Amino acid sequence: MAIPDSDPIVNIPMVTPFRPDDEVDHDAVSRNIERWLRTPAGGFLVGSQTGEEWTLSEPEKLEIVRTVSQTLGGQRYVMGGIDCPSITETLRRADAFAEAGAELLRIRIPRVESQVEDYFQQILPRCPVPVLIMHQSAPQSFGLAGPPAASPEVIGRIASLDNVFGYVTDHDVRWEARVRWEVLTDRRFWICNGSIILHGTLIGCNGTTTAFSNIWPGALQELLELGMAGRYEAAKPLQTHIQKIDAIMLPYLAAGVKTSLKLLGFEGMEPRSPTEPMPTIEVARLEVAMRDAGLLK
Numbered sequence: 001m002a003i004p005d006s007d008p009i010v011n012i013p014m015v016t017p018f019r020p021d022d023e024v025d026h027d028a029v030s031r032n033i034e035r036w037l038r039t040p041a042g043g044f045l046v047g048s049q050t051g052e053e054w055t056l057s058e059p060e061k062l063e064i065v066r067t068v069s070q071t072l073g074g075q076r077y078v079m080g081g082i083d084c085p086s087i088t089e090t091l092r093r094a095d096a097f098a099e100a101g102a103e104l105l106r107i108r109i110p111r112v113e114s115q116v117e118d119y120f121q122q123i124l125p126r127c128p129v130p131v132l133i134m135h136q137s138a139p140q141s142f143g144l145a146g147p148p149a150a151s152p153e154v155i156g157r158i159a160s161l162d163n164v165f166g167y168v169t170d171h172d173v174r175w176e177a178r179v180r181w182e183v184l185t186d187r188r189f190w191i192c193n194g195s196i197i198l199h200g201t202l203i204g205c206n207g208t209t210t211a212f213s214n215i216w217p218g219a220l221q222e223l224l225e226l227g228m229a230g231r232y233e234a235a236k237p238l239q240t241h242i243q244k245i246d247a248i249m250l251p252y253l254a255a256g257v258k259t260s261l262k263l264l265g266f267e268g269m270e271p272r273s274p275t276e277p278m279p280t281i282e283v284a285r286l287e288v289a290m291r292d293a294g295l296l297k
Contacts, residue, residue, distance in 0.1 A: 197224060198223060211254075244292070
């Protein structure tokens with residue numbers, strides 16, 4: 001489908017369902033997507049830390065993109081995630097994702113600042129679909145900012161190049177406020193975490209792609225709309241519910257996100273081996289927080 005031309009957009013870096021034998025459960029992918037289609041989610045990212053990207057082979061990711069694309073049937077968009085410092089390999093993966101059905105690419109900024117501009121100057125003109133640039137130099141940290149991958153000025157220059165759909169922040173909102181000054185106003189500028197949605201709107205964010213999108217995309221949509229309209233007092237109670245759930249869930253990374261979804265009835269929500277599931281005592285705390293937020297009956 002065409003990428004939405006109105007803001008805000010809530011993008012889901014979707015978790016990967018697995019069968020008991022640790023293989024990807026494509027039937028569960030489809031059924032989970034059908035549930036998310038009843039929410040305001042704008043699109044779906046395959047190949048993210050939330051989706052346990054480092055445990056998936058490239059053929060598995062491409063097959064998931066095909067399943068997602070077929071299930072969506074043009075109703076929403078699908079995005080492929082790439083985290084690779086090689087120009088040649090990034091372009092090969094970009095072509096493979098596009099051939100599988102991806103309509104956008106999320107490309108993470110390489111970790112060596114001296115290489116960042118040349119990397120994107122060579123990649124962007126040759127990418128088959130538009131690119132969402134992501135700034136998270138320590139994606140495994142889930143909620144903690146790593147060292148900046150590049151200066152605000154460098155990020156502003158690469159985000160201003162042709163074929164850039166937008167930019168996703170890291171978790172240091174003070175630092176990202178400086179980046180906002182450098183990025184063209186016609187580019188999407190998305191906040192990266194559900195607990196700081198309102199903070200993001202204060203610095204000019206107009207969308208999100210975050211682990212929490214899997215759980216409650218409608219709440220994130222509402223928060224973005226309220227924050228972009230300056231209605232911060234009205235938004236505070238909802239933001240607090242999200243922060244409380246996040247605080248319990250995110251220390252367990254993808255396993256925590258999957259536990260929340262399992263409580264909601266989503267399928268295939270065991271993490272891939274050898275990742276351990278969330279401890280039972282923490283599951284009980286999470287259930288209380290989700291119940292308090294009205295997510296569970």
